[in-house]
Amino acid sequence: MNLEQVRALAAIVDTGSFELAARALHLTPSAVSQRVRALESSVGQVVVRRVHPCTATEAGAVLVRLARQVELLEEDSRDLLGIAREAPVVLRIAVNADSLDTWLVDLLDAAASWDDSRLRFSIVHEDRTLTLLRQGECAAAVSTVSQPVPGCRSHPLGVMRYLPVAAPGLAARFSGTDGELDWDAMPVLRYDDHDHVQEQFLAARGRATSSPASQVPSSPGLKSALLAGMGWLLVPEATVAEELTDGRIVTLSDEFVDVVLHWHVWKVPSHRLERLNDAVLQAARTGLRPLPKRPRGARSGQRVRSSGRERDGEPRLVD
Known part of the structure; x- marks a missing residue:
């Protein structure tokens, strides 16, 4: 194993292909392939998945980090x-x-x-x-x-604090005569497939949304959807201070989620x-x-991890 071989691997991972890596390194694709084969021979393991785009194996990831x-x-x-x-x-x-x-x-x-x-x-x-x-x-x-x-x-x-908020019209539509929100029926928003914080917020209260979430993988777009009343959302408090002050959105609960x-x-x-x-x-x-200066129990609605x-x-x- 030498550094030129490791650099060739990093270039493949960065560009996604042997051809583009060769171009970036001012080499021929054949030369890049030879370096990677020599690297794999020296470490005794496959270091790159030859798919599109190319990705590092677990062993290759160690070598990519070394190169960088x-x-x-x-x-x-x-x-x-x-x-x-x-x-x-x-x-x-x-x-x-x-x-x-x-x-x-x-x-x-x-x-x-x-x-x-x-x-x-x-x-x-x-x-x-x-x-x-x-x-x-x-x-x-x-x-x-x-x-x-x-x-x-x-x-x-x-700590980043998240507040459950919605447009006033949406909150009013799903509020009963007693002022209680119908959390199960109220539509919800999320950023992407990995954004489960709204579901976790509901689960902590023994609830679950009854309809699929509207997904908007853009922070400005998600805020626009919130203001339009497409659904409720947990948002960082800093991003909605102005809208809360002028009444364009309202908090749905006194509870919040703290993320360390x-x-x-x-x-x-x-x-x-x-x-x-x-x-x-x-x-x-x-x-x-x-x-927090010392560990404390998180009240309902909080997710606090500190170390x-x-x-x-x-x-x-x-x-």
Whole structure:
């Protein structure tokens, strides 16, 4: 196994095919195939699934992560040696859409001045972002899981609060004379096939929706559907403050759902990653609710997961 073979594998995973990887590496497809075959021979395992698009096997994911970590370390070494870089380094981050639309906006403001780096986000449900981290497809991830991925460190960021809301007209249609909502019959919205938070909210109350959810895989589109009265939804409180104030939507209950978010990142000594960490932590301090200082029982309607150490009331990175 050598680095050129590992880089060839990473290029195949990035582009999805041997032909496109060859183009990116300025090689022939035959040369790329030879490197991958040699890599598989040296590790004694298949490292790439030859489908469309090509994907890394479990063994290949380990090598893809190695390739990207080596690339990051090489570029950091170039900076320290004063060697001009050919292109900015791409830092891949897996994140849920709600975070990117709310508190992580401050990260985008900070990254706008990073001439040596580019951020590439993958939008994934917060319960599934660590899958991409394990597969070597990203260097960092926002997740609801506190346990670190091997080779990474984790840090509790804060709490994102979700409120059950709907358009006033929809809420009125499904309210009885006693003011009780017909949760079972009221239509519901969701982001995608992995968005089960509304169903979990109902299940905690011994209820279940009786009709399929309307699915809108776009944050602006989902909000438009909410305002139009297509269904009710659990939304981050920061995204609907104005609409709640002017009455375009209403809360359906005094209950809420608190989701604790964690930051996971490679254990690689890189000034680019440290700068990214600092920007993410600052964005979390500004945009998320603080973590509870001690464990407490979650009341009905809450989903609270917390782990880590704190100092002076603020969470810090832990290995």
